[in-house]
Amino acid sequence: MMSSVPATDKKSxxxxxxxxxCPACGQKNKRAFQVGDYITKExxxxxxxxxxMRISLVYAEPAAKNQVSTTSAPPS
Amino acid sequence: xxxxxxxxxxxGSDVNTLLYxxxxxxxxxxxxxxxxxxxxxxxxxxxxxxxKLKVMKDKARKEAIEYLQNVGKSxxxxxxxxxxxxxxxxxxxxxxxxxxxxxxxxxxxxxSNDRVRAxxxxxxxxNSPVTVSISENLLEVATxxxxxxxxxxxxxxxxxxxxxxxxxVQLQMLxxxxxxxxxxxxxxxxxxxxxxxxxxxxxxxxxxxxxxxxEKRVVAKDTVMATTEYKGRKLHVLKAEGPMxxxxxxxxxxxxxxxxxxxxPSAIIMIDxxxxxxxxxxxxxxxxxxAAIGGIGVEKFQIEEEATKNKIPLYAILxxxxxxxxxxxxxxxxxxxxxxxxxxxxxxxxEKTKEGDDVLVAGIGNTLGVAQ
Numbered sequence: 001m002m003s004s005v006p007a008t009d010k011k012s013x014x015x016x017x018x019x020x021x022c023p024a025c026g027q028k029n030k031r032a033f034q035v036g037d038y039i040t041k042e043x044x045x046x047x048x049x050x051x052x053m054r055i056s057l058v059y060a061e062p063a064a065k066n067q068v069s070t071t072s073a074p075p076s
Numbered sequence: 077x078x079x080x081x082x083x084x085x086x087x088g089s090d091v092n093t094l095l096y097x098x099x100x101x102x103x104x105x106x107x108x109x110x111x112x113x114x115x116x117x118x119x120x121x122x123x124x125x126x127x128k129l130k131v132m133k134d135k136a137r138k139e140a141i142e143y144l145q146n147v148g149k150s151x152x153x154x155x156x157x158x159x160x161x162x163x164x165x166x167x168x169x170x171x172x173x174x175x176x177x178x179x180x181x182x183x184x185x186x187x188s189n190d191r192v193r194a195x196x197x198x199x200x201x202x203n204s205p206v207t208v209s210i211s212e213n214l215l216e217v218a219t220x221x222x223x224x225x226x227x228x229x230x231x232x233x234x235x236x237x238x239x240x241x242x243x244x245v246q247l248q249m250l251x252x253x254x255x256x257x258x259x260x261x262x263x264x265x266x267x268x269x270x271x272x273x274x275x276x277x278x279x280x281x282x283x284x285x286x287x288x289x290x291e292k293r294v295v296a297k298d299t300v301m302a303t304t305e306y307k308g309r310k311l312h313v314l315k316a317e318g319p320m321x322x323x324x325x326x327x328x329x330x331x332x333x334x335x336x337x338x339x340x341p342s343a344i345i346m347i348d349x350x351x352x353x354x355x356x357x358x359x360x361x362x363x364x365x366x367a368a369i370g371g372i373g374v375e376k377f378q379i380e381e382e383a384t385k386n387k388i389p390l391y392a393i394l395x396x397x398x399x400x401x402x403x404x405x406x407x408x409x410x411x412x413x414x415x416x417x418x419x420x421x422x423x424x425x426x427e428k429t430k431e432g433d434d435v436l437v438a439g440i441g442n443t444l445g446v447a448q
Binding site: 014016019023033035036037038039040041054056057058059060061 | 446
């Protein structure tokens with residue numbers, strides 16, 4: 001008889017990232033999540049225009065596909 | 077000579093007869109003891125699952141105690157208090173006479189929540205709202221896992237004691253789903269401990285964007301609202317107060333906004349996470365009508381009643397996800413869906429209301445890690 005209890009899942013490791021966004025110019029910065037981060041929290045200065053950035057998203061994605069910290073241009 | 081030559085044939089015939097007799101014997105034995113054999117396998121199977129559940133509930137309990145000690149800076153050792161807390165029960169009101177039942181359920185649940193918060197607050201010295209709310213959630217997870225383990229163990233022992241084939245087989249069939257749910261709960265602990273937004277928080281994420289920089293006011297317990305504008309419409313947006321792990325009281329808040337604050341919205345738009353069916357993609361957006369809110373039904377009842385009384389259409393925007401994704405750290409697909417939800421929200425506002433109208437937008441869900 002086959003077991004109906006699932007074996008331990010082979011979970012893919014997830015990395016959690018924080019996305020900071022400049023409300024003025026839309027510049028985005030992706031970095032590793034730090035304890036204390038929350039959405040709408042003020043972040044550092046925008047490298048492009050010097051305005052104060054805000055955390056716009058915190059999310060997890062599988063580890064293999066990503067680098068720990070990247071900076072991306074704002075969406076057109 | 078003839079006897080000797082026929083010996084192999086005679087021997088072969090005996091082996092066949094023996095095999096035939098053995099197979100007949102096997103069928104007779106199996107026919108008589110089939111259920112006992114299956115009970116044996118079912119007991120083994122459930123026993124393995126039960127061990128897994130025990131490991132999970134012990135881990136959740138340990139994590140809760142460690143959080144209370146290390147982050148909450150509890151007064152003394154909280155172990156004994158946590159153990160008492162795990163057996164804490166909320167007795168639902170009698171439903172023989174259903175009139176006024178929702179009010180009674182609301183009263184009992186509110187009393188229970190208030191008591192839990194007060195006790196957690198008294199247990200820890202580092203009682204910032206975020207730490208208290210996370211402690212509450214961790215204890216809730218530990219309590220749920222403890223309850224699941226107890227119920228499964230009860231039916232396992234009952235089935236074993238009474239040799240009840242049907243009790244054990246039913247439990248055996250349910251075990252994969254029970255383990256899956258328990259696993260999801262245990263995974264939630266990691267997100268809660270560090271205050272990461274969970275998949276269920278996608279509604280609050282969308283609404284928080286409309287609230288940033290606006291004046292906020294508390295309209296119900298743990299629930300805040302703000303007023304903003306979109307293409308000539310006045311938007312009254314509300315969500316639970318973040319970044320605490322709250323779900324708020326959107327039902328009470330909507331009632332207050334309409335009845336006490338005198339707002340007459342042309343539409344109530346609710347944004348929430350919805351459990352996907354197997355085969356559906358995470359982050360898919362569905363639109364519909366009706367009150368998009370889960371829970372035990374009190375908030376849903378209040379919102380439906382208020383909308384019906386005032387003839388206000390209810391619109392729903394849902395983001396699909398699994399139970400595991402809903403209570404663990406928000407996946408990229410769900411986070412990215414929040415941008416699309418804003419577009420859908422704008423379109424619904426434009427299509428269903430006109431300039432000068434008031435619109436109520438509610439972001440429903442656990443607002444851990446999502447401020448406003």
